[in-house]
Amino acid sequence: MKLPDYEAWAIFAAVARRGSFTAAAQELNLSKPTISKAITRLERSLGTVLFHRTSRKISLSTAGRSLLPHARQIAYDGEAAMAAARDTTHLLRGQVRIAAPLSYGISHLAPVIADFMNQYPEIAIDVQLSDARIDLVEEGFDLAVRIAALPDSSLRAIKLRPIERYFVTSPAYIERRGEPDHPSQLGEHDCFIYSNLPTPEVWHLTGLDGKKVSVQPKCRLRTNNGTLELASLIAGHGISNLPDFLCANDVKDGRLVTILDDWHFEPIDLNIVMPPSALRPARVNALIDHLRDNLR
Incomplete structure (x- = not known):
């Protein structure tokens, strides 16, 4: 042979x-x-x-x-x-390349990476932040943090936690325009569209009773990054649907309020994804373990 x-x-x-x-x-x-x-x-x-x-x-x-x-x-x-x-015979060293969503990377991943660097001074980290979907193998990444409902693929994945999404707006917007009672009314309101959704122009929603509806919101602001929406939301310019890590503090402090609480998009999760090979350098496994322990 x-x-x-x-x-x-x-x-x-x-x-x-x-x-x-x-x-x-x-x-x-x-x-x-x-x-x-x-x-x-x-x-x-x-x-x-x-x-x-x-x-x-x-x-x-x-x-x-x-x-x-x-x-x-x-x-x-x-x-x-x-x-x-x-x-196996040396102090963990070398480079680990990681991709992550922009807003989540800045708000949540950044301090976790800093703590990892304290623990492993010989490991260099290359972090690329983008909301665009990247090919891990083709672009040479060791792992990625993804917030999505992962499709079937050859990639290995570790689910960290579910991500809740909320329809949010400001008290000022509700005072000025009123609050929609049903998703079908979103076509009459100013809405913010996140362009990286599978169908950004049409929102497919499910109610608590399992009933499904598809609505076409009226777009006032379209962007590929959720953080950009916050200032305009708080200023009273519209309605959006945001993940918990982006809007929780503003809801808690009263700058935003949740609406349409009985309606939800398809569930999504916070995941670590890796190339299909089960063989990884120990430094990559060390970072995966650190992320798993600190991002849950």
Whole structure:
């Protein structure tokens, strides 16, 4: 039995990521001929072309695009195995890359990361905050914090806690415009739309009795970040639906009030998600454990 050419697979992933043989050679600290020979060797063993080459650029072939996820997984598993071996005999060190939603990252994740850095001074953290959904494997993240109803996927996930969502507005808005009694009336009110919802222009809601309705709110403000909504909500400019970590303090202090309490969006959770491989460096597991203990 002939063993797979793991080195060539990892080199293939690097070339695809960097977009050139030269850039991959610089990243891997190998010569360009070594890179070229590895790709040629892999193409011959597979019996297919992985890249279309011209004098100016390279591009993935159809076969290359279909095989690239396997190459990325092989490269990730190899790097994780090497890191795990180092971590068994050395102080935890190295870098962990994490993605998280912007508002939650600033308000809740930031102090937890700071505490982790106190405990593990040799671990460097790369945190990227964005409400956009990212591909962990393709973009090289070790884990992500996600607030969502997770679809079925190959990613591993740890559910931390449910996230409650509330319809909120200000007392001033209710005094000026009145309070809707039913979601069907939201088309007559000024509403704030969070554009990263699956269907931002149409809200699918469920009542306490299980009855479902779909409504199209009248949009006064549209944004891809919930924190931006708060100032306009408190100023009395409309109605929104926000997660508990964004609006709880303002509701508690009376700046906002909840309405339509019997109606809810699909339940969502706070999750830690990771690439599909069960093999992770010890430093990544250390951060996962820290997040699990402090974000619940």
